[in-house]
Amino acid sequence: MDKFVTRQRKRSAVEADEWKTEEPFKKYKEECEVEEEFLQKIEAEGLDCDYSLLFDKEEGDHLFNQLEEELEYFTGIEGTFLSCDKAKLQVYGKSYSVPRKQATYGDEGLMYSFSGVHLLAKPWTPTLEHIRDAVTKATGHTFNFVLINRYNDGHDHIGEHRDDERELDPACPIASVSLGAVRDFIFRHKDARTGSSKLQIKPVKLELAHGSLLLMNYPTNTYWYHSLPVRKKVKMPRINLTFRRIVKNRQKTGIKLV
DNA sequence: GCTAGAGCAGAGGT
DNA sequence: AACCTCTGCTCTAG
Numbered sequence: 001m002d003k004f005v006t007r008q009r010k011r012s013a014v015e016a017d018e019w020k021t022e023e024p025f026k027k028y029k030e031e032c033e034v035e036e037e038f039l040q041k042i043e044a045e046g047l048d049c050d051y052s053l054l055f056d057k058e059e060g061d062h063l064f065n066q067l068e069e070e071l072e073y074f075t076g077i078e079g080t081f082l083s084c085d086k087a088k089l090q091v092y093g094k095s096y097s098v099p100r101k102q103a104t105y106g107d108e109g110l111m112y113s114f115s116g117v118h119l120l121a122k123p124w125t126p127t128l129e130h131i132r133d134a135v136t137k138a139t140g141h142t143f144n145f146v147l148i149n150r151y152n153d154g155h156d157h158i159g160e161h162r163d164d165e166r167e168l169d170p171a172c173p174i175a176s177v178s179l180g181a182v183r184d185f186i187f188r189h190k191d192a193r194t195g196s197s198k199l200q201i202k203p204v205k206l207e208l209a210h211g212s213l214l215l216m217n218y219p220t221n222t223y224w225y226h227s228l229p230v231r232k233k234v235k236m237p238r239i240n241l242t243f244r245r246i247v248k249n250r251q252k253t254g255i256k257l258v
Numbered sequence: 259g260c261t262a263g264a265g266c267a268g269a270g271g272t
Numbered sequence: 273a274a275c276c277t278c279t280g281c282t283c284t285a286g
Contacts, residue, residue, distance in 0.1 A: 091274035
């Protein structure tokens, strides 16, 4: 009797029409911003995160626009650039387009690896340095690398995964900055993914707002998988920046560069 | 307030 | 770490 019915009655015919286009996103965002708390501790068994708003709307909008101009995303693997604007990935013997766009920036010579692909970091841009320094100021941690995922709309997503611990400094949290569309973000404990123990540990669901910072502290990444699921109602893009500290001598040896 | 169809979200197999 | 298929839930028009 819910919320939806009440909302429907309040709305005029004009508003109802707008609701079908971009309005829901704007209203949703406004609601979220009002309700947002400054700092939120998120805890569960082996999960330790801090959520806060790092940038207000105005600054977030500015940074988003700057990044849209500055960033160069990977469009292919093994040095082959495809006509399609998204990179391809081999999964179960089939080739798929990566359902998002990715870029890596950081200190000279650093590399990030996943699914057998090795991505060489591009040099920091002014905007990325600005965001990185803001995160350092807020957290007290320094970072030498950032992985950027751009989700064009609610169809773009990333499946459940953990970040590769072998090349990360475990003492340094992973700092995730969100700009643009609000998206759901889900943590699931590794033991809750199969069979009997499935019901014991519930997933932890968050909404990541425009300008927000999510700090994933140790040992979160050891026990919990995370994902950004499909949300078809979302029509706007989101840029996510995950700042990390990579330990050089633990890096896998690169065979392929992009 | 109820019902049925459409569309979406989540889980498992590949 | 991707898609496809199946199932069950929610939304919404009538």
